[in-house]
Amino acid sequence: MDYVMIGITALWLFLYGYLIVASIDFGAGFFAYYAKRTKKDHVINKLISRYLSPVWEVTNVFFVFFFVGLVGFFPDTAYYFGQTLLVPGSIAIVLLAIRGSFYAFENYGSKENPVYLFLYGATGLLIPASLSTALTISEGGFIQETENGVILMTKKLLTSPYSWSVVFLAIVSVLFISATFLTFYANRANDKQALALVRNYALFWSVPTIIASLTTFIALSQHNPRHYMNLIDLWWVFGLSIGFFSLAIWLIFQGKLYGIAFLCVMFQFFFAFFGYGAGHLPYLLEPYITIYDGATHESMGYALVIAFILGLFLLIPSLLLLMKMFLFDADYVKGKK
Amino acid sequence: MPELDSVVLSRMLTSLTLVFHIIFATIGVGVPLMVSIAEYIGIKKKDSHYILLARRWTRGFVITVAIGVVTGTAIGLQLSLLWPSFMQIAGNVISLPLFLETFAFFFEAIFLGAYLYTWDRFKKPIYHWLLSIPVVIGSGMSAVFITTVNAFMNAPQGFTLEGRTITTIDPIAAMLNPATPTKVAHVLTSSYFTSAAILAAIAAYSILRKKSNVYHRKALKLTVTLTLMFGILTAVAGDFSAKYLAENQPEKLAAAEWLFETEEGADLIMFGRLNESNEIVGGIRFPKLLSFLANGDFNSEVTGLDQFPESLTPPLWIHYMFDFMITIGMYGIGVSLLYILFMRLKKWNELNKPLLWLLVANGPLAMLGIEFGWIYAEVGRQPWILKGYMKVAEGATTSPNVGLMFLLFLALYTALGVTCVVVLRKMFRNNPVELELEHRYPNVTKKDDSKWTT
Numbered sequence A: 001m002d003y004v005m006i007g008i009t010a011l012w013l014f015l016y017g018y019l020i021v022a023s024i025d026f027g028a029g030f031f032a033y034y035a036k037r038t039k040k041d042h043v044i045n046k047l048i049s050r051y052l053s054p055v056w057e058v059t060n061v062f063f064v065f066f067f068v069g070l071v072g073f074f075p076d077t078a079y080y081f082g083q084t085l086l087v088p089g090s091i092a093i094v095l096l097a098i099r100g101s102f103y104a105f106e107n108y109g110s111k112e113n114p115v116y117l118f119l120y121g122a123t124g125l126l127i128p129a130s131l132s133t134a135l136t137i138s139e140g141g142f143i144q145e146t147e148n149g150v151i152l153m154t155k156k157l158l159t160s161p162y163s164w165s166v167v168f169l170a171i172v173s174v175l176f177i178s179a180t181f182l183t184f185y186a187n188r189a190n191d192k193q194a195l196a197l198v199r200n201y202a203l204f205w206s207v208p209t210i211i212a213s214l215t216t217f218i219a220l221s222q223h224n225p226r227h228y229m230n231l232i233d234l235w236w237v238f239g240l241s242i243g244f245f246s247l248a249i250w251l252i253f254q255g256k257l258y259g260i261a262f263l264c265v266m267f268q269f270f271f272a273f274f275g276y277g278a279g280h281l282p283y284l285l286e287p288y289i290t291i292y293d294g295a296t297h298e299s300m301g302y303a304l305v306i307a308f309i310l311g312l313f314l315l316i317p318s319l320l321l322l323m324k325m326f327l328f329d330a331d332y333v334k335g336k337k
Numbered sequence B: 001m002p003e004l005d006s007v008v009l010s011r012m013l014t015s016l017t018l019v020f021h022i023i024f025a026t027i028g029v030g031v032p033l034m035v036s037i038a039e040y041i042g043i044k045k046k047d048s049h050y051i052l053l054a055r056r057w058t059r060g061f062v063i064t065v066a067i068g069v070v071t072g073t074a075i076g077l078q079l080s081l082l083w084p085s086f087m088q089i090a091g092n093v094i095s096l097p098l099f100l101e102t103f104a105f106f107f108e109a110i111f112l113g114a115y116l117y118t119w120d121r122f123k124k125p126i127y128h129w130l131l132s133i134p135v136v137i138g139s140g141m142s143a144v145f146i147t148t149v150n151a152f153m154n155a156p157q158g159f160t161l162e163g164r165t166i167t168t169i170d171p172i173a174a175m176l177n178p179a180t181p182t183k184v185a186h187v188l189t190s191s192y193f194t195s196a197a198i199l200a201a202i203a204a205y206s207i208l209r210k211k212s213n214v215y216h217r218k219a220l221k222l223t224v225t226l227t228l229m230f231g232i233l234t235a236v237a238g239d240f241s242a243k244y245l246a247e248n249q250p251e252k253l254a255a256a257e258w259l260f261e262t263e264e265g266a267d268l269i270m271f272g273r274l275n276e277s278n279e280i281v282g283g284i285r286f287p288k289l290l291s292f293l294a295n296g297d298f299n300s301e302v303t304g305l306d307q308f309p310e311s312l313t314p315p316l317w318i319h320y321m322f323d324f325m326i327t328i329g330m331y332g333i334g335v336s337l338l339y340i341l342f343m344r345l346k347k348w349n350e351l352n353k354p355l356l357w358l359l360v361a362n363g364p365l366a367m368l369g370i371e372f373g374w375i376y377a378e379v380g381r382q383p384w385i386l387k388g389y390m391k392v393a394e395g396a397t398t399s400p401n402v403g404l405m406f407l408l409f410l411a412l413y414t415a416l417g418v419t420c421v422v423v424l425r426k427m428f429r430n431n432p433v434e435l436e437l438e439h440r441y442p443n444v445t446k447k448d449d450s451k452w453t454t
């Protein structure tokens, strides 16, 4: 594998990591708010905050890692995406900023402030929607090159069925991933009441998730036939994804092995995400940037890869330590520590 | 009035975000060290006051970290959104430290989470203290890496350019450019200095407000000592920065010092103003000091603005930024020295009101020092964004919506800043030290021990 392939694989892996941990976080925000509105907050909100409190900053770093790495490996993306995404990008930053800081205010500062909780819940759904725009644009067809530089065709973006199907998919996946994780976590905490509630959320959101996946597929076939045909060639990857999805739902429905069920959901998204990404190649942004002509110089590429490998030696043990302390420490999860 | 085109607006928005981010970044770099020192002293001396100090500082720190993180994410994305052409070129050469920085963030974030939630989890308290080390290292390293990026903009190297295409890259040379050592040293020491000064200001204010108790007095003694130590180190590092400038970016130093003609034995001029024919009126003149600051020799030659075409020199108002920064540094060293002297000389009371107020003022002043220092360093690089290679105007976005985004972010930062203050106040009001001491460490004597009575 050359450094370009290593680079894009590593970045995609981190984006996948962000997809999972951020979905848990975003969805949990929405559920916390929803539970409050329906007066069920006493059941799950403690549980949610026990998991989220120690890890929210780590979640954010996954995202920073991705965009810093993207510009590092593929500097051309800075030009094309930077130039066109000023408005949607800024909106996403503002939402992320509101979310991160108000989470801290709510959690460490003034407990139970309804405004903070609302902001925290609402941004949980709006952020995935706005971030997904970057993926939509990468399909091509929404950027125009003029003599004043590249510009985004905003109207076309806002009226495209493909773009809306991606937004819809992003939101429901967030809720689905989050609910399956919380089911696992509630079960570990041996919290029967919370378990019953979040298990219902998980089962409920599985339906729109699968519907949204299918509609996105169909919309993609209209918008970008090349990418669609690539995905068809990778049919077995998506087959695996659906297989894991079905297994997860079956386990949750049976009410057992919630940990395995969540792992299945992770695999479901892993295969779907990598299948989608593989079909997208060689383009990063159709038709302007491919991973080969947009890549940085070889010397920098190798420097980044080496830095990445050394970084992993630091990162993986630390992450394991964090998980051991907060995710797999039964006493902590149960609230005894 | 310059026209508000997308270049000017991009600069305004970048400045806005950085001026806001740097407040929280400085606290983010400095406070973990202070927390770590306090906890260590507490464990070694078996003194719960210091442990409580570390605990309460940390609690406030989480709030500021949150804002540091979100504004940092903002500037990280804005670099690409507002300076796409700059990042396209610079991204090729300087992405290594940016990338390494994210690992430093990771490291810090992971252990900060662990540190926060494990105060009472270990049988041996020293294990908990060990968790603070990676936080100190992580935040320090993120400052180091980002500062190398900024240093690179001042002294680009490590690549060859043919036309508009970069042909070879040496990532390590780009990172270890001539500006890096002095800049890194000065940024780190000034962050520690400022954080200590702010914590000292809080302690001094608490003593002024309430009747002073042992807890606050210990806090004050510790933080003022650290302020003095890091204040001196900051000044030393600043002196090295000036020597770097004299050698590599003489136009920045000359503009800051209003040195129009190259001369030997140049004077250092503080404040003052310029009349119509660019002559210096008023101000304080230190004979030959500029030569010493620049080269370590009172009679050496210092390059003046006459060596540069006017289109390539920065605006002259950065003189004031430089002077304010230095004045603040001297003030910070001065008041903390005064306090230490008063404390040593038993006859005098170091807790007298005027001195405490001077120490209170030192907190916000130090933060202003950081702002002035950065404005000096950044505006002093004008008109270059990448010195010698790319001008600011060539790097900016051409998007028509920057003005709107400026307003959006102005609103965001206002909201964040105000809420931050409100939350912090509420947090410490609702949980005063006395209550927490009694609650957590009921067996600590509340009466002053004799050493501390005044």
Ligand code: HDD
Residues within 6 Å of the ligand: B154, B179, B183, B184, B186, B187, B190, B193, B194, B234, B235, B237, B238, B239, B241, B242, B243, B245, B252, B325, B326, B328, B329, B330, B366, B367, B368, B369, B370, B371, B372, B373, B374, B375, B376, B377, B378, B380
């Ligand atoms: C509280 C903060 C603080 C204090 C008291 C000082 N500085 Fe400073 N200074 C900074 C905070 C700072 C900074 C924010 O950290 C800067 C901005 C960019 C940089 O590299 O550091 C800076 C930049 C900076 C530069 C420009 C470096 C460059 O552009 O490459 C010089 C020459 C000095 N300083 C010199 C001094 C001297 C001689 C001081 C004597 C007391 C001093 N500073 C005190």
Ligand code: HEM
Residues within 6 Å of the ligand: B011, B012, B014, B015, B018, B019, B022, B083, B146, B147, B149, B150, B153, B370, B371, B374, B375, B378, B379, B381, B382, B384, B385, B392
């Ligand atoms: C270490 C990382 C930094 C980088 C990479 C960086 C980068 C930039 C860039 C790209 C610009 C716009 C071009 C220009 O006007 O020169 C800029 C301007 C500016 N930056 Fe920095 N900067 C850094 C640190 C800071 C910090 C911490 C401050 C804090 C106060 C700061 C203050 C400013 C100001 C005031 C301007 C506006 C200059 C002007 O309007 O003339 N910078 N910086």
Ligand code: HEM
Residues within 6 Å of the ligand: A057, A060, A061, A064, B021, B022, B024, B025, B026, B027, B028, B029, B064, B065, B066, B067, B068, B069, B070, B071, B072, B073, B074, B075, B076, B079, B105, B109, B139, B140, B142, B143, B146, B147, B187, B191
């Ligand atoms: C252009 C300049 C800068 C960029 C692009 C930048 C980028 C970032 C980013 C992306 C984060 C959030 C990381 C996370 O998610 O945890 C952050 C936070 C932080 N930044 Fe900046 N930064 C800049 C300037 C600076 C400077 C000059 C310093 C130090 C002197 C600094 C120190 C920090 C620290 C310590 C944090 C961690 C948050 C905290 O502990 O408060 N940054 N920065």
